Amino acid sequence: MKCALVGIDGRVRHVERHATGAERGAPAVVATILDVADGLAGKAYADGLRPVACGVAVPGVIDEAAGVAVWSGNIGFRDVPLRDLVAARLGVPTALGHDVRVGALAEARLGAARSSRHVLFVAIGTGIAASHVVDGAAFAGAHGAAGEFGHILVRPGGPRCGCGxxxxxxxxxxxxxxxxxxxxxxxxxADAAEVVARMRAGEAAAGQIWQEAVEALADGLVTAQSLLDVDTIVLGGGLARAGADLFDPLHAALRERMTFHREPRLVPAALGDEAGCLGAALIALDSLESS
Amino acid sequence: MKCALVGIDGRVRHVERHATGAERGAPAVVATILDVADGLAGKAYADGLRPVACGVAVPGVIDEAAGVAVWSGNIGFRDVPLRDLVAARLGVPTALGHDVRVGALAEARLGAARSSRHVLFVAIGTGIAASHVVDGAAFAGAHGAAGEFGHILVRPGGPRCGCGxxxxxxxxxxxxxxxxxxxxxxxxxADAAEVVARMRAGEAAAGQIWQEAVEALADGLVTAQSLLDVDTIVLGGGLARAGADLFDPLHAALRERMTFHREPRLVPAALGDEAGCLGAALIALDSLESS
Known part of the structure; x- marks a missing residue:
């Protein structure tokens, strides 16, 4: 769990990390979230600050309007009213968001795409997820399940996915x-970072695997651009740390594939690990303004 | 050109059709649009009605905020300030929209998806285009080019598209x-309607071509649903008139492909030929409310 105290000016004042302990089951994780939030509020008061709102971001399917963590494969949330639980514990207005969508919000408003109105944020790590942000609002979809970019079809008849x-x-x-x-x-x-290192060292197998990944990603991004017509695509997550080893061939592969499309800017995420905390702070502040 | 006088209550009072005459070039088409709009306003006054606003919808790339038809392959528009031209001619507030997006708006607000908040409208005819409508607003994208659903990749290495x-x-x-x-x-x-007729008559080649179309469409819709998570997909355009011959196998193909997805309702467009005129009336009324 990445946690922070963030000023209304967007400045990060204090950062903490805690183990999620997902193996203990969802009720224990919820208890830890509440304790950690309480501890952060106490730290704020001790530093002479006054917490005005709390933002919590979790993975899975989130009903943002109701403040409910509907479903999570990793943690086991099933209809947990997390927003109201945290608000009751801290006594401040609280917002619940989705981990990828709040990261996207932060990159769109404060980070790599802060000058853009139409943004696609793509997080590439163990899985791949995305969030479409227009004018500073991230689309959650009808059931909180939008942005499953990792599950768009790019290789019919290809490797079977965890989704089936x-x-x-x-x-x-x-x-x-x-x-x-x-x-x-x-x-x-080998993990992805080692594959990149071996490709750089000239190993053919590593180069082939990497090029296949880049081309599949380019196919997926062109499909997304055909549907969404964004002006900026922000790549984050572990794979984006490959830097020029990812961005140079990906730029080339995109240029080869785009025909009538307006080519969006393709940029690396700028906020790194802080994106989630900043995004959680943004939804907390948004909830104050709309209440 | 499909044209109508539409009441503030959404009732169509009068319908006209005129030849576009695209072969005469964009300036002549613009002159015809202005003359036809003027004629409709005259008809309204003659019937004792008072036109309060005008909506114009055209194909291609549209800058809706600026009211400019930026580009159209079929008609040859290049940066035509159509909204201001019509407004100057008629003397009423005018809105310019995109043909597929206004049709989608009409289906989402008045037609097949009027009870849904998250809608994907797909028009399947000579080409395939779509529009994503959330809470009654259709997304145009950063450059007015969103919704190019016909150009998402479903068959890598497959037939070459007109787009290259x-x-x-x-x-x-x-x-x-x-x-x-x-x-x-x-x-x-044979045209598509004849292929459907031959499939119904048991012809194997027709059945194969149709099944391939249905499966590609299902692949595309699952990709769109993964990204957008809508609650209703509305199918319109010529191909949707195949009715159960399209919807029954498409339902089956979608069900086979959806795993973690919430399955959206899949329904035929309800407004037929009138969707464009009703959608143009909707953007005209919207522009009155926001001005």
Whole structure:
């Protein structure tokens, strides 16, 4: 759990990290969230600050309007009214958001896309998820399930995805897929960062796996751009740390594929690990303004 | 050109059709639009009605905020300030919109999806286009080019599209593609309606072409649903008139492909030919309210 005290000016005043302890089950995780939030509020008061609102961001399917963590595969949330639980504990207005969507909000309003009105934020790590932000608002969809960019079809008949279907983007282009596919091809275990290092060292198998990931990602981004017509695409998550090793071939692959499209800017995320905390602070402040 | 006088209550009072005459070039089409609009206003006054606003919808890339028809392949518009031209001629507030987006607005607010907040409208005819409507507003994108659903990738390495890329959805699933592919397979010319008739009569080639179109469309819709998470998908355009011959196999293909997704309602467009005129009236009324 990444936690922070953030000023109304957007400045991060204090940062904490805590183990989620998901293996203990959802009720224990909820109790930890409440304790950690309470501890942060206490730290604020001790520093002469006054907490005015709290933002909480979690993964999975979130009903943002109702403040409910509807479902999470990793943590096991099932219809947890997390917003009201935190608000009752802290005694301040609280907002509940989705981890990727609040990160996208932060990058769109304060980070890499702060001059853009139409933004697609893509987080590439173990899986791949995205959020479409227009004029500073992230779309959650009808059921809080929008942005499942990792599950768009790019390779019909391709590798079977954890979701049950073959050919999803994240079976080829996620950090986990890059490592797994390299191991399948060579018999040597490696994670995505090692595959990039081996590609740089001139190893053909690593170069092939990486190029396949880049091309699948380019196919997915062109599909998204055809539907959404954004002006900026922000890439975040572990894979985006590959820097020029990702952005140079990806730029080339996008340019090759875009025909009638207006080519969006393609930029790395700027806020790093702080994006989630800043985004949680943004939804907390938004909830104050709309209440 | 489909034209109507529409009451503030949404009732269509009068309908006219005129030839676009695109072969005469964009300036002549603009002159015809102005003359036809003027004639409709005159008809309204003659009937004892008072026109309060005008909505104009055209194809291509539209800058809705500026009221400019930026680009159209079919008609040849290049940065035509159509909104201001019509407003000056008629002397009433005027709004300019995109043909698919205004049709989507009408279906979302008055038609097949009027009880839904998150709607994807898909028009399948010669090409395939879509519009994402949330809470009664259609997304235009950063450059007025959102909704190019016909150009999402579904068949990598597949038939080359008019846009220059291989494997776009509309190379397999548009009405034009169904006819063309049947002709390629059998040597017999046929349009999509004839392919459906032959499939119904048990002809294997027609059944195969149709099934391929349905499966490509299902792949595309699952990709869109993964990104957008809508509650209702409305299918319009010529191909949707195939009725149960389209909807029954498409329902089955969608069900087969959806895993974690919430399955959206899939319904045929309800407003038919009038959707465009009603949508143009809606953006005209919206512009009155926001001015």
């Amino acid at each position: 279907r073959p050919g999803c983007l994240e079976t080829v282009a996620s950090a986990a897929a890059v490592g797994r596919r390299y191991t399948e091809l060579t018999g040597n275990p | 890329r291989p494997g776009c959805l509309e190379t397999v699933a548009s009405a034009a593609a169904v006819g063309r592919r049947y002709t390629e397979l059998t040597g017999n010319p």
